[in-house]
Amino acid sequence: MNLKQLSQLLGLSQTTVSRALNGYPEVNEATRERVLRAVKETGYRPNKAAQRLATGKAGSIGLVMPMAPGHQSDIHFGEFLAGLGEEAVRQDFHLVIMPSDPDDEVAALRRLAISGNVDALFVAYMRAHDPRLAMLKSLAMPFIVHGRSFGSEPDYPYLDIDNETAFYDAAKLLLQLGHTRFALINGPAHLDFAIRRKNGVVAALSERGLTLSKNCVSHSLMTDEQGLIAMEQFLQMPERPTAVLCSSTVLALGAIRALNQAGLKLAEDISLIAHDDELPLLKPENFSVPLTTTRSSLRAAGARIAQRLIGTVKEIGSYPEHELWKAELIVRASTGPAPR
Template identity: 75%
Template sequence: MPVNLKQLAELLGLSQTTVSRALNGYPEVNAETRQRVLQAVRETGYRPNRAAQRLATGKAYSIGLVMPIAPGIDSDIHFGEFLAGLGEAAIKHDFHFVLNPSAPEDEEATFRRLAASGTVDAVFLAYMRANDPRIAMLKSLSMPFVVHGRSIGGPQDYPFLDIDNTRAFYDAAKLLLQLGHQRIALINGLEYLTFSIRRKKGLMRALEEWGLRLDEALVHHSVMTDEYGYRSMQSFLQQPDPPTAVLCSSTVLALGAVRAINQAGLTIGADISVIAHDDVLPMLKPENFSVPLTTTRSSLRAAGARIATRLIGGILDSGDYPEQELWRAELIVRASTGPAPGR
């Protein structure tokens, strides 16, 4: 049976006030005491009275997020994996989510209503676009926020966590070029999202270093599902001069691309090379493909957990975190990449 505040304080040999202040992130409680209290909370199953805490601190102990919902917007397993990481960190600190669905055109107004409601202490922003106007809007709300991704253009003085998408696809394309590939296709995310823009830029930069140009007929942008990966790869293979290699912005897209390659009777790693970005989706491991996939790897779940930890740390005034983090993706070479045919 969970203990109450009085019992928790007696167990630790501390006053109820000290325990309460440790749980609420007051700076006068030292880090060692705070860790003792948090460990005891985990061991005893103690749950604070949130209504009383809110009255005492003015905090809601909740993180807000807005999810675009509209006909034609497909559910996104990538976002679900990110939320899983966010949730893992929130559970550790007994924080809640407030999830607001919104039509895409009403997203800014939804954020404003969420901030004014008093039901959240901080928000996070995803699906970044070039010159994204939502950043200036969030800065005007005077509420802590962290961006997952980065805008292109506009102000750059905002808190974010992103992976170096340009470098990831530059490294992937460079590997293919070193293997002799010159006709490299790209199955990318939606064209207006900044991670897609940067991944295409990385491919173009590598090609330019080899004195080559990207053939726009070998670039497809879409939502990241296996069906779109399949259709894109089919289209590339039907061209008079098909690619000898393809970069996919997700293992989900790669799943469809591999299906099209297999149906065409081609051998992955010999007739055509495949590299995908691996968000570390638990149900789709690149090493379990029929031909294990070479990938650029960065965990979405880890990103979600990190953003939640940063938001909660800001709310509780605990921890010292960088304002801006740019993670480098890891290039993992497996059997799906080989020399260009004829090499």
């Protein structure tokens, strides 16, 4: 069933049927209903390829999926993708993904853009001075960045959470509890969010004249395995930290295992605050000791980005160039006064 057949069946022109379907105002409501009913009955679906050709819109947003070691297993990416996908499905858009080696991302992005299969791009895992930005800006195709690129001019649309403030606040809380020896189990050092989170901690500490020594910061993939390793190392230090910040509840999972193995008690011997991306598998309140967290939904961010991207493509609604979401500091049981 195509438009022509449908319109003949209704005794209308293709024009009118098309307009009725696409919500144009200049069509009689009675007619529109008749059309809509016929669509239901016949199961008519417009041919996407034809729509694309006629409108120049592909109806899909593209993203490059980092695929090589170091990224592929990232549970956070999956969660974010779920948000993107949710919204995309709702708006009948598609996600076109191009898997790529992280070293080849700029080229992959370009290929995706000129392939003509997407009308907007999305990128994540921003790094400091990210080379993809220049490429994206040269492309004349809408895009949004999740995160920011430390050190680059903020002249690109992004949605990010205020990592700096989140970790500043978290550190501040721990300082107020009397802690002075801090450690940070962070994500990969080159990623923007990791840089900002560290900066947040450093800023809070320096207000009290404290510093965060290099060996009290761990940078790694955000797996529980890595969390465990990092914490084990901290515990072996002569003056071990009493306040630990984690960039993810996944890292926290491993870190806490290390604590347990060492026979240490959360909140009593060591206070821990983790950033909670609201991973459904890993709710901070379900930890044996409920975790104090800075919370911000990764899935919601994904959905919002999809919404903005699709809105831009459809040319409905306009959006602020930048969105910076505040993370919520939620105090649970993993934080307590510094031991003396």
